[in-house]
Amino acid sequence: AQKITQTQPGMFVQEKEAVTLDCTYDTSDQSYGLFWYKQPSSGEMIFLIYQGSYDEQNATEGRYSLNFQKARKSANLVISASQLGDSAMYFCAMSLSRNSGGSNYKLTFGKGTLLTVNP
Amino acid sequence: DTEVTQTPKHLVMGMTNKKSLKCEQHMGHRAMYWYKQKAKKPPELMFVYSYEKLSINESVPSRFSPECPNSSLLNLHLHALQPEDSALYLCASSQEGRGGGNTIYFGEGSWLTVV
Numbered sequence: 001a002q003k004i005t006q007t008q009p010g011m012f013v014q015e016k017e018a019v020t021l022d023c024t025y026d027t028s029d030q031s032y033g034l035f036w037y038k039q040p041s042s043g044e045m046i047f048l049i050y051q052g053s054y055d056e057q058n059a060t061e062g063r064y065s066l067n068f069q070k071a072r073k074s075a076n077l078v079i080s081a082s083q084l085g086d087s088a089m090y091f092c093a094m095s096l097s098r099n100s101g102g103s104n105y106k107l108t109f110g111k112g113t114l115l116t117v118n119p
Numbered sequence: 120d121t122e123v124t125q126t127p128k129h130l131v132m133g134m135t136n137k138k139s140l141k142c143e144q145h146m147g148h149r150a151m152y153w154y155k156q157k158a159k160k161p162p163e164l165m166f167v168y169s170y171e172k173l174s175i176n177e178s179v180p181s182r183f184s185p186e187c188p189n190s191s192l193l194n195l196h197l198h199a200l201q202p203e204d205s206a207l208y209l210c211a212s213s214q215e216g217r218g219g220g221n222t223i224y225f226g227e228g229s230w231l232t233v234v
Contacts, residue, residue: 035222043207045162045225091161095221105150105175105213107223109161 002027004092006110013082014118020067021077021113023092033095034075035107036066040088048090051075082117089114122146123226125210131232132200140195140229142210149215150174151193152223153185156207168193169215200233207231 003026013019025034036048051059051066059066067076079086092110123144132138144151150169154162167175168187182204184196193210207228213221 033221037225043209043228043230045209045211045228047222047224050222093161095223105152105167105169106164107162112161 002029002032002094002096002108004094004108004110006092006113008113009111010114010116012116012118013079015084016081018078018080019082019115021079021090021092021115023075023077023110025073025075025092025094027073027094027096029096031096034066034068035093035095036064036075036077037091037093038086038088039091039112045091049077079115084117084119087115087117123210123212123224125208125226125229127229128227129230129232131234132197133234134200134202136200137196137198139197140208140210140231142193142195142226143191144210144212144224144226145191146212146224147190148212148224149190150213150221151187152211152213153183153193153195154209154211154225156209156228158206162209166195197231200231202233205232 005024032053034051038046049059049061049064049066051068058068063080065078089112091112093107095107126141152167153165156162164177165179166185171187182199186194209228210226211223213223
């Protein structure tokens with residue numbers, strides 16, 4: 001069975017600084033995808049960034065980058081130049097590839113990290 | 120702005136009421152999902168439709184009845200709910216395919232309160 005661990009229930013960062021949100025995962029499958037989602041208090045779950053298990057380069061999307069360390073099974077999210085609007089809950093999630101016999105329908109979520117950006 | 124739209128945004132219903140949550144996507148995705156999220160918890164998968172056919176039912180009580188009228192629409196019919204069913208209900212969609220890593224895109228959610 002797969003598992004996602006987010007060890008930081010809450011994080012604080014000053015506006016314009018960078019912040020790293022931790023995520024470790026556990027799976028015996030070789031083919032999987034790792035995702036980060038942002039959920040503001042309004043409820044919408046916003047897709048931020050994706051990393052495939054076979055991708056050799058770390059994924060980047062604007063101010064978001066994913067620090068993927070496969071041997072350590074970690075997929076940390078780095079947010080550069082934090083903004084007040086970044087205050088939200090952040091979820092790390094994983095899905096398995098059907099090619100490995102898993103289901104890419106099922107997202108396994110971590111418990112989330114509540115990020116607060118201070119002015 | 121999300122391309123998965125959900126209505127209503129907020130719903131309050133009594134335990135004997137019948138109501139429906141609606142979801143629509145125009146991204147050409149052929150997989151659609153319902154998730155339930157309780158406060159301070161991650162979302163939990165309820166149902167998956169693939170090509171308008173129910174693919175996964177995560178042992179959800181029958182008082183929740185999903186329906187997929189076409190590839191763009193997904194409904195969740197609610198009947199005889201309990202107060203503990205109060206939660207945020209998230210609709211989502213994704214591409215279909217054998218490969219992994221199909222990004223699942225969520226809507227804004229419907230906040231349901233059962234009184």
